[in-house]
Amino acid sequence: MWFCERIHDLKIEEAVINFLPSWWYRHYGIEYGRKMYFDPDYRIETYINMRELYYQRFGKDTGTCCKNPKPMVIQPDFDNTFYQSMLGLEVRFPVDQYPMGIGALTDEQIMDLEVPEDLWGVYPYKEVKSQVEYMNRRLGTSVPPMMKTRGILNEAVQICSTEFYGYLLDEDYEDVIKKAMGFVSGVLQQQIRRNCELDSDFMHIMMNCTCAVAGAPTYKSKVFAYDWQLYEQCVKHGRSIGLHHCGRFDDFVDIYGTMDKLSYIEIGHESSIRPVLEQFKTAHIQYIMSTKLLNFGTVDEIREKIGEILEETEGHWDRFSIQAPDLDASVPDENIFALIDALKK
Numbered sequence: 001m002w003f004c005e006r007i008h009d010l011k012i013e014e015a016v017i018n019f020l021p022s023w024w025y026r027h028y029g030i031e032y033g034r035k036m037y038f039d040p041d042y043r044i045e046t047y048i049n050m051r052e053l054y055y056q057r058f059g060k061d062t063g064t065c066c067k068n069p070k071p072m073v074i075q076p077d078f079d080n081t082f083y084q085s086m087l088g089l090e091v092r093f094p095v096d097q098y099p100m101g102i103g104a105l106t107d108e109q110i111m112d113l114e115v116p117e118d119l120w121g122v123y124p125y126k127e128v129k130s131q132v133e134y135m136n137r138r139l140g141t142s143v144p145p146m147m148k149t150r151g152i153l154n155e156a157v158q159i160c161s162t163e164f165y166g167y168l169l170d171e172d173y174e175d176v177i178k179k180a181m182g183f184v185s186g187v188l189q190q191q192i193r194r195n196c197e198l199d200s201d202f203m204h205i206m207m208n209c210t211c212a213v214a215g216a217p218t219y220k221s222k223v224f225a226y227d228w229q230l231y232e233q234c235v236k237h238g239r240s241i242g243l244h245h246c247g248r249f250d251d252f253v254d255i256y257g258t259m260d261k262l263s264y265i266e267i268g269h270e271s272s273i274r275p276v277l278e279q280f281k282t283a284h285i286q287y288i289m290s291t292k293l294l295n296f297g298t299v300d301e302i303r304e305k306i307g308e309i310l311e312e313t314e315g316h317w318d319r320f321s322i323q324a325p326d327l328d329a330s331v332p333d334e335n336i337f338a339l340i341d342a343l344k345k
Contacts, residue, residue: 005059037078113179153181192234294331
């Protein structure tokens with residue numbers, strides 16, 4: 001579960017701040033662990049407590065958050081471990097971090113992969129559905145359970161280990177990489193179909209964190225065709241599709257440029273923003289701030305960076321936002337105040 005606070009009434013459309021579990025645990029003793037994912041009552045009560053704590057610490061002085069948060073349905077988010085959980089790999093639940101998958105499939109296990117006929121009947125999706133139904137009964141709501149969609153290369157790396165990057169460069173593993181990415185693609189297709197049945201406004205976001213690690217040439221030759229298939233599927237059926245690419249985007253602008261119907265794009269802090277705004281003229285662009293800058297930079301450095309970003313994006317503020325993610329226990333409070341203040345000015 002991400003704790004995200006959205007900041008509105010800015011020159012740009014919005015900004016989003018996210019604190020890591022380590023921040024909550026170090027400052028307030030709030031534990032994630034198994035309870036956060038398997039006890040919906042604990043999750044609801046903890047979320048309300050987190051909103052109240054944020055308001056007292058930052059919100060009341062910056063005009064963000066609300067004073068009296070209401071309980072709401074919050075799905076368990078197994079983050080990067082959905083596929084590992086589904087395939088029976090070990091998953092650990094630290095009290096101060098998101099879930100962590102342990103181990104990987106063998107090549108033989110990869111070749112035996114088959115897409116389940118009904119994901120709602122398979123763990124952990126079955127667990128998600130059951131918890132949402134319980135929370136709806138408790139709160140008197142009718143929130144539909146949604147399947148968390150991820151990314152093709154991301155999940156292939158998760159279930160096959162980082163050795164998968166090497167597989168992409170070795171012709172001897174061609175069958176293995178096709179099987180792994182074909183499996184992930186098949187699961188994603190079912191997820192998208194199921195989510196669209198429940199929510200006509202659902203947007204599939206291709207989570208491509210690992211593509212920058214693989215490199216643009218390898219991504220284009222080995223992975224892009226799988227993303228293109230999902231892109232075409234969404235466009236054909238009038239569904240929104242977005243892209244999360246938290247690495248440097250510059251080398252990928254032309255590759256993704258053929259996806260001219262993208263509705264939403266997230267780019268990493270090393271990226272040039274203006275070329276993305278100019279290439280994708282109708283997409284909403286979200287810039288991901290440097291976690292290192294936010295956690296260890298000075299107030300003046302943060303203000304200067306925000307000024308540079310606003311200058312580079314002027315003229316497109318109505319479709320531009322900023323995300324400040326993964327703030328851990330080391331981030332000084334003054335840096336958060338400086339970020340919000342610089343955005344509001």
